[in-house]
Amino acid sequence: MKAWKRLLALGALGALLTGPALAQYPERPVTLVIPYGAGGATDISARALAGPLGKLMPKPLLTVNRTGAGGATGSVSVANADPDGYTMLAARVGSHTVNPAMKATLPYTLDDFVFVGVYEINPVVCAVAESSDIQSMDDLIAKAKAEPGSVSFSSSGVGSLLHLAGAMVLNSFGVENPLETATHIPLKGGGEAATAVLAGTATFICTNSSALASFVANEQLRPLLVTTPEPLEGFDAPTASSLGHEELEQLVGWTGIAGPKGLPDEVSATWRDWLSEATADETFVDQMTKRGSVIRLMDPQESQDFINGQYETFRKLVDDLDMRIEG
Amino acid sequence: MSLMDSLALGFQLVFHWQSLAALFGGIVVGVFAGAIPGVSATMAVALTLPFTFSLQPIYGILLLLGVYKGGIFGGSIPAILIKTPGTPASSATVLDGYPLAEQGKAGKALGMALYASCTADLISNLALILFAGWLASFALSFGPPEFFTLILFSLTIIAGVSGASLLKGLISACLGLLLATIGLDLVYGTERFVFGEPDLMGGLNFIAVLIGLFALPEIISFVWNPSDGHDKVRSLGQHHATFEEYKRSFKSIVRGSLIGVFLGSIPGIGAAPSAFLSYSEARRNSPRKDNFGKGEIEGVAASEAGNNGVAGATLIPLLALGVPGDVITAIIIGAFMIHGLQPGPMMFIANVDIIYALFLGLLVSSVLLFFVGSVAIRLFRFIADIPRSVLFPGVLVLCVFGVYAVNNSIFDIVVMFVMGWLGYFMLRVRMPAAPFLIAFILGPLLEDNFRQAMLMSGGSFDILFRGPITWFFWSVSVLSLVALVRNEMRERRSRLAQEAA
Numbered sequence: 001m002k003a004w005k006r007l008l009a010l011g012a013l014g015a016l017l018t019g020p021a022l023a024q025y026p027e028r029p030v031t032l033v034i035p036y037g038a039g040g041a042t043d044i045s046a047r048a049l050a051g052p053l054g055k056l057m058p059k060p061l062l063t064v065n066r067t068g069a070g071g072a073t074g075s076v077s078v079a080n081a082d083p084d085g086y087t088m089l090a091a092r093v094g095s096h097t098v099n100p101a102m103k104a105t106l107p108y109t110l111d112d113f114v115f116v117g118v119y120e121i122n123p124v125v126c127a128v129a130e131s132s133d134i135q136s137m138d139d140l141i142a143k144a145k146a147e148p149g150s151v152s153f154s155s156s157g158v159g160s161l162l163h164l165a166g167a168m169v170l171n172s173f174g175v176e177n178p179l180e181t182a183t184h185i186p187l188k189g190g191g192e193a194a195t196a197v198l199a200g201t202a203t204f205i206c207t208n209s210s211a212l213a214s215f216v217a218n219e220q221l222r223p224l225l226v227t228t229p230e231p232l233e234g235f236d237a238p239t240a241s242s243l244g245h246e247e248l249e250q251l252v253g254w255t256g257i258a259g260p261k262g263l264p265d266e267v268s269a270t271w272r273d274w275l276s277e278a279t280a281d282e283t284f285v286d287q288m289t290k291r292g293s294v295i296r297l298m299d300p301q302e303s304q305d306f307i308n309g310q311y312e313t314f315r316k317l318v319d320d321l322d323m324r325i326e327g
Numbered sequence: 328m329s330l331m332d333s334l335a336l337g338f339q340l341v342f343h344w345q346s347l348a349a350l351f352g353g354i355v356v357g358v359f360a361g362a363i364p365g366v367s368a369t370m371a372v373a374l375t376l377p378f379t380f381s382l383q384p385i386y387g388i389l390l391l392l393g394v395y396k397g398g399i400f401g402g403s404i405p406a407i408l409i410k411t412p413g414t415p416a417s418s419a420t421v422l423d424g425y426p427l428a429e430q431g432k433a434g435k436a437l438g439m440a441l442y443a444s445c446t447a448d449l450i451s452n453l454a455l456i457l458f459a460g461w462l463a464s465f466a467l468s469f470g471p472p473e474f475f476t477l478i479l480f481s482l483t484i485i486a487g488v489s490g491a492s493l494l495k496g497l498i499s500a501c502l503g504l505l506l507a508t509i510g511l512d513l514v515y516g517t518e519r520f521v522f523g524e525p526d527l528m529g530g531l532n533f534i535a536v537l538i539g540l541f542a543l544p545e546i547i548s549f550v551w552n553p554s555d556g557h558d559k560v561r562s563l564g565q566h567h568a569t570f571e572e573y574k575r576s577f578k579s580i581v582r583g584s585l586i587g588v589f590l591g592s593i594p595g596i597g598a599a600p601s602a603f604l605s606y607s608e609a610r611r612n613s614p615r616k617d618n619f620g621k622g623e624i625e626g627v628a629a630s631e632a633g634n635n636g637v638a639g640a641t642l643i644p645l646l647a648l649g650v651p652g653d654v655i656t657a658i659i660i661g662a663f664m665i666h667g668l669q670p671g672p673m674m675f676i677a678n679v680d681i682i683y684a685l686f687l688g689l690l691v692s693s694v695l696l697f698f699v700g701s702v703a704i705r706l707f708r709f710i711a712d713i714p715r716s717v718l719f720p721g722v723l724v725l726c727v728f729g730v731y732a733v734n735n736s737i738f739d740i741v742v743m744f745v746m747g748w749l750g751y752f753m754l755r756v757r758m759p760a761a762p763f764l765i766a767f768i769l770g771p772l773l774e775d776n777f778r779q780a781m782l783m784s785g786g787s788f789d790i791l792f793r794g795p796i797t798w799f800f801w802s803v804s805v806l807s808l809v810a811l812v813r814n815e816m817r818e819r820r821s822r823l824a825q826e827a828a
Contacts, residue, residue: 068528
């Protein structure tokens with residue numbers, strides 16, 4: 001598959017050398033870096049998008065996984081690439097708002113990237129095991145306050161959305177020092193984190209709805225809270241705002257396309273057109289909706305504002321709770 | 328609905344030419360992808376996933392399962408022929424498979440790998456069908472403390488693969504542990520041995536370490552000394568695995584399959600530790616103990632049974648609980664969800680036809696794997712006939728390509744070459760590479776689970792002794808340590824006696 005694309009790329013390059021010079025972007029294949037592993041949420045989302053996107057683009061789109069360090073390895077490789085539009089990134093909530101807010105030594109900042117569009121939103125859901133005696137957020141908070149140390153939450157690692165989400169939800173519901181009152185148990189990956197709640201290793205988890213959908217449908221996990229403004233289909237739980245916590249609506253997962261700082265405006269405009277057409281593709285929308293995502297394309301300015309807003313919220317929380325990782 | 332009705336429904340779904348073709352196609356893709364170093368079974372499944380979106384659910388899932396099973400077997404082909412495990416799961420196969428190829432018995436080793444793989448596959452599938460519910464609840468009782476004790480026990484494998492000198496094995500394991508600490512700390516997220524280098528933040532790539540350690544030293548020593556008898560032709564010869572040998576290894580194959588079933592049904596362990604554990608258990612119980620590591624056919628059988636035994640069992644937590652047992656099943660769960668199926672207890676009620684169709688399909692896959700594998704062995708046998716001066720440059724190119732393909736990173740290639748020189752050095756001082764690899768895989772698991780357990784208990788060690796599972800693993804760990812020390816003493820005594828005489 002890859003070899004075939006590369007061959008095609010070579011052929012395209014050959015045609016380019018013989019034909020008249022084309023001024024229009026793209027003149028050669030475009031690489032889309034996925035900073036997470038094959039089969040993960042970002043990978044599936046970016047590859048599903050690459051389907052319709054590849055048909056629109058006049059030159060091939062190469063999707064490559066470059067994994068490691070919670071998305072940092074792939075992200076930094078794009079941040080350091082030439083801003084010519086031939087190396088783009090499938091950016092994710094973990095790599096681009098949580099990590100920058102939490103990690104002092106991250107080899108990039110938000111300013112190193114230009115966003116051409118956020119196209120997918122993943123609602124966040126908090127859940128406990130079905131066998132647990134916790135029936136509601138109030139129960140959970142009461143338990144955490146009554147016996148400090150008795151409540152724990154699992155995450156897919158330090159600096160992941162799940163890590164921040166657990167702390168943010170507890171804090172927002174009035175637990176003063178969530179990381180001292182409750183125990184954070186980092187695991188390797190989102191699947192393990194959900195399993196930990198199922199097996200009783202951790203009390204609760206806050207993560208993307210898609211990661212919990214089948215557990216909730218199978219009545220293995222009980223949802224306590226969703227962060228979307230509207231109730232979420234398949235999750236019988238109150239919304240954050242109905243419980244009086246609108247601020248938690250900031251807590252959502254997302255995927256978007258970004259390029260290195262200094263990306264030319266016409267490249268950005270071209271991508272916006274491609275994205276608006278690709279995200280309207282029925283098969284793509286159908287696939288992603290089935291996985292529990294909301295497909296909604298934001299234009300570059302809206303994307304940038306959305307991401308900066310989320311970053312500021314997270315950063316403030318991190319500073320308040322002293323969660324910043326130095327060194 | 329009775330069992331018969333469910334089976335009949337499943338039959339209708341599976342015994343179509345389309346589903347058999349999907350399964351067959353998947354196995355073919357898997358065997359060939361697995362046979363290319365660097366293209367692991369995981370990558371093959373991930374690359375096949377998009378093709379399943381447009382297929383009917385049952386065809387799509389059978390296709391993916393075919394790739395998975397084929398990939399795990401395919402990895403043993405380069406492990407035996409060119410000392411390069413095609414997937415991490417077949418690292419243990421190298422230990423005896425490559426020496427056999429050196430002796431001109433590659434055909435024997437490949438044949439045994441296939442027989443052991445198919446037998447283990449069948450046992451694993453039967454375990455899935457018969458004991459899924461029971462094994463799944465057993466798997467859920469594995470929290471960090473249980474994991475910690477299980478891995479502690481597994482570390483005793485190091486003694487089994489150390490070869491002549493336990494001390495050298497331990498040094499090798501320590502090196503592996505040391506390199507495994509590179510990256511980000513699990514609990515605090517701080518950097519360890521990163522030196523400000525973003526490429527090191529994610530730790531060393533496992534495939535790069537694996538290929539560097541096993542395949543490169545062989546090539547480097549050939550370049551160093553091309554004339555030392557290296558150019559003898561190693562044909563597959565007339566050596567086939569005989570029924571006699573299969574019968575002799577049968578106990579090890581069944582033992583390996585059961586180890587695979589247990590480890591596979593527990594989420595998060597994977598096929599490589601299972602293969603090593605099966606190998607070291609086979610060695611411990613074999614009357615031909617001394618021949619292990621020098622080309623013992625039973626060693627190949629045990630390793631391959633260990634890694635293929637996992638392949639059916641990882642579906643136990645997937646189907647019974649909706650929990651993916653490893654990266655591959657995490658990808659397969661995505662395929663279920665794309666088709667609106669939600670694996671878990673409810674699926675046994677809502678989509679029982681698909682569940683039974685999968686069961687039947689899996690049983691058929693063991694048979695198909697046997698035929699596809701036999702053909703693949705015949706095709707790949709020519710590799711054994713190629714003179715090294717032609718073969719090794721080709722292998723080197725393949726290694727570089729494979730390692731680059733994992734993460735599209737030049738840095739990984741550098742890691743591979745550095746590990747290659749380290750491996751060469753270890754080869755020269757006769758330090759075994761297998762303990763290094765085992766420590767590299769198990770070390771981080773041991774640390775993570777220990778620290779998670781400590782977080783759970785608030786720092787109290789009592790949690791490491793909770794429940795019968797932890798006690799069981801503590802006892803077997805102590806038992807194997809005692810046996811180890813006793814063996815070592817006995818050997819030393821007999822050596823002294825020999826010297827005196």
